[in-house]
Amino acid sequence: MKLYTYFRSSAAYRVRIALALKGIAAELAPVHLVNGGGEQFSAAYSEKNPQHLVPLLEHGDLLLPQSLAIIEYLDETHPQPPLLPADARGRARVRALSQVIACDIHPIDNLRVLKYLTDKLGVSPEQKTDWYRHWVALGLEALERQVAHAPETGLYCHGDQPTMADCCLVPQLYNARRFDCDLSPYPTLTAIAARCEALPAFVSALPENQPDA
Numbered sequence: 001m002k003l004y005t006y007f008r009s010s011a012a013y014r015v016r017i018a019l020a021l022k023g024i025a026a027e028l029a030p031v032h033l034v035n036g037g038g039e040q041f042s043a044a045y046s047e048k049n050p051q052h053l054v055p056l057l058e059h060g061d062l063l064l065p066q067s068l069a070i071i072e073y074l075d076e077t078h079p080q081p082p083l084l085p086a087d088a089r090g091r092a093r094v095r096a097l098s099q100v101i102a103c104d105i106h107p108i109d110n111l112r113v114l115k116y117l118t119d120k121l122g123v124s125p126e127q128k129t130d131w132y133r134h135w136v137a138l139g140l141e142a143l144e145r146q147v148a149h150a151p152e153t154g155l156y157c158h159g160d161q162p163t164m165a166d167c168c169l170v171p172q173l174y175n176a177r178r179f180d181c182d183l184s185p186y187p188t189l190t191a192i193a194a195r196c197e198a199l200p201a202f203v204s205a206l207p208e209n210q211p212d213a
């Protein structure tokens, strides 16, 4: 199994956490998203992923993009420990929490969007940072409320074992810290992330612990 990754990519970070939680030793193939205009645009990588994004999982003749699809694939092929709950309601909740981050926060703060704002629309660095912080705050505010008082929330986003939602939360908060976002309004989310960050699987997936860092 090979994971195309970039140390700073929060979407790849999600998958690295999932691999580590499951104890799967995948080969890491770094794709530098910045150097030389971005290796995601090279002919060889574009052939594998026409979306020019990481992560991408290669498993035999399977080329699978999209972090959430990859995590669900890993969960089905390597069921222990499960990253989705056994019950339909629980699975739906974990997917919904994951998608708040992966579908509604992350895509509009992605590298290519920020680059378009500055390079094509002439937005200043300060405005770019404002943009980033605005969408992160909007998303995390809602997520905090969804998680804070829900009976399903435990030590982690759902129950007392890490799930796919935690694989999404930790990289998003890591990124938000890079942009100096104020995380004090989200005490439940930061407490959950702190518990996750103490686990070896989450430590091994950290951007600074990657070979391409």
Ligand SMILES: N[C@@H](CCC(=O)N[C@@H](CS)C(=O)NCC(=O)O)C(=O)O
Pocket (backbone or CB within 6 Å): 008, 009, 010, 011, 012, 033, 038, 040, 052, 053, 054, 055, 065, 066, 067, 068, 102, 107, 110, 111, 112, 113
């Ligand atoms: N929905 C995709 C998003 C993947 C994505 O946006 N990856 C970013 C890094 S976090 C990327 O490759 N960006 C390259 C670029 O913006 O040019 C997923 O969940 O895998």
